[in-house]
Amino acid sequence: MNLPTFLGGVHPPEGKALTEHKAIEILRPQTPCEFVYPLSQHIGAPCSPLVKKGDSVLAGQKIADTEAFVSAPIFSAVSGTVKDVAPRMTVAGSIEPCIIIESDGKYTPAPSLLDELGHKPEPSEYVKLIRSAGIVGLGGACFPTHVKLSPPKDKPIHWVIVNAAECEPYLSCDNRLMIESPDEIIRGLGYVLEIFPDAKGVIAVENNKPEAIATLTERNKNSKITVMPHKVKYPQGAEKMLIWSVTGQEVPLVPALPADVGCIVLNTRTTWQICKAIEEGSPLTERVISVTGDAVNEPKNLQVPLGLCVKELVNACGGFSDEPVKIIAGGPMMGLAMRSIDVPVVKGTSGILALTKKTAYTAEESSCIRCGKCIEGCPMHLNPTLLDHAVRRRDYGTFEANNGMNCIECGCCSYNCPASRYLTQSCKEGKVSVAAARRKAAAEAKKKAEQKAEAK
């Protein structure tokens, strides 16, 4: 059977057997312990704390927010008292301002968002409700969902795609969610389709999840929604690849967005969370995380309150069976290697992956042999080795001219490279440097314009 897919990509070992048959377990520590909430858990403006040291909070209470449009509020998952507002280490390994809450272990709920609203939400109020529920893209990028759902007026939306590909190896939290609560995902997508009445809904699943495909197809009674199996290939779940294989459209080069080709792509758990927000008014306070890898004693899919220490998750899985060389937040292709497991779970944490010396790749780089395997693997059809050379000699002009800014950082080039070149790393560096230079240039131009205005 010829399933839809894209050109390029790689086939890393799946490693999903460790967790794909493990039902989601709920982990909610009943004894008082510390919960940490970084003030920036999304793309966009960081939040400002709404609570101060000594305040008591309830489970589901908003503890940080901002006026900025591209941002999302943060909620406490537990009831307890605010211990401090202080810098702490986050998943990325940097020290960021955080709200620290000492839980009382009781999870006393705060009034729901619907109580605050006072009536059943209308489709016109959905987007506002989604913002006030603090929902962001839960696949890992954490782009605020309400921003995605507010496309410019002149860009009609024809497709709403639920990204259930879960192409990252090892992870199976979305797979389990589709098997265990398919109705919420279908209804969640239904609500989004109410916002965009002209759009069709597609749930795109990779073909290595037959149980999820069967369950969703069986439960789906909405005629506007189709469940579409896809070929198993990494990165099938990347936004641009998914749009290409579902609709046959290429999203133009950056800064174009999926809305430019009439598409909105939402993660599975995000869709589930939209359903919860609209039906029950519950904010984003928990998520499912695959705790897996060959260094974990008993790999599991855990539903955990946000803010919980990663160490607690590992302990709930029986600790380490073997010495981990790398611990990764997310999947092995795009996840972040962590410095310590004494960091809190945030909105974007889709997996905790502990790899041993056997599975974690740590080879040294050697010279490029021009084999072309990076070009073959690149789903964006870039020339990674050319971009790598450009970045290493700080020739950002060449980097930009060869569309380096369109790199999606999927890691296919580095995965394929026989010389273990740090290709993805170079592209990331190039993107960051170019973005910084642009910001600087914009700031200087603004300053100049101001000076000119003053002189007049």
Next chain:
Amino acid sequence: MSTKLTVSTSPHVHSEFSTRNIMGMVIFSLVPAGIMGVYFLGFRALAVIAACIIACVLSECLWNKFVMHRKNTIGDFSAVVTGLLLAYNLPPTIPIWMAVCGSVFAIIIVKQFYGGIGCNIVNPALAARAMMLISWPTAMTTWTVQGISGATPLAAMKAGTMPNVSWWNLITGDMGGCIGETSAVLLIIGGAYLVWEGVISARIPLTYILTTAILSALFNHGGGMFPVHEIFTGGLLLGAIFMATDYTTSPMSEKGQYIYAFGCALLTALIRTFGGYPEGVSFSILIMNVAVPLIDMYTEPKTLGAPKSNFFKRTGAKS
């Protein structure tokens, strides 16, 4: 947790390919044809192979150690591949000192002068062969098969006579020629193994071989020979499967590889038919090697989402 964790950028897993195991697979796929060569051409051939490999590895090792003062790169086995390929391109009667000179030339001048693995602009083994052909023309074109010296099939074709080889000899390699280039079946099996393992793609060899056969027929080479003779004689199979597919000196994009292989084929047919030499594979590949940067420049893949590009309006550095 007592030990420190490794922190690095993603991805954290890797395919099974490394430069070392790719070169290993190339060597593995070349061995059968070499054994056949030794079987038909005698133990002298084995001595030539050994001399080339040892000279290549040693010169790379010494260059890294005493000239460049850098980490040794002989562990990637690329020098072994160069030695093996050079030996396969030599007649079994070649004096050992000449084989050693060729090996040193290949590694030091063609490969290391340009920066080592991945940086050379032409295939080291072929460049060395070309140098030897010019320096020692007699030694490089004398073939003795089991005690009987005679013209190779291609030389016979050049002279306009029907070569005196049976089909069986053509396929197994029991005929005049260089050490590793005659055994068609084993070269094809070796190539098929590399394609199966994903080391090379079949694009370059197939385009090269088939186009050469068709063009030679069109040019009426050898007075209307069978195109099959064209394929099975001389260094075409060895060149198309193992030398034209050399990563470093072939284009990286799909489109570029077709252009490159077609260019190799055109030049081979032209040299075989109209040139001064009976064989044109090495020179064709060398010439096309030099054209690779240009081919790469014009065959950049189109970025997903980019507007259709104009062939003559290339993207370059902005400033």
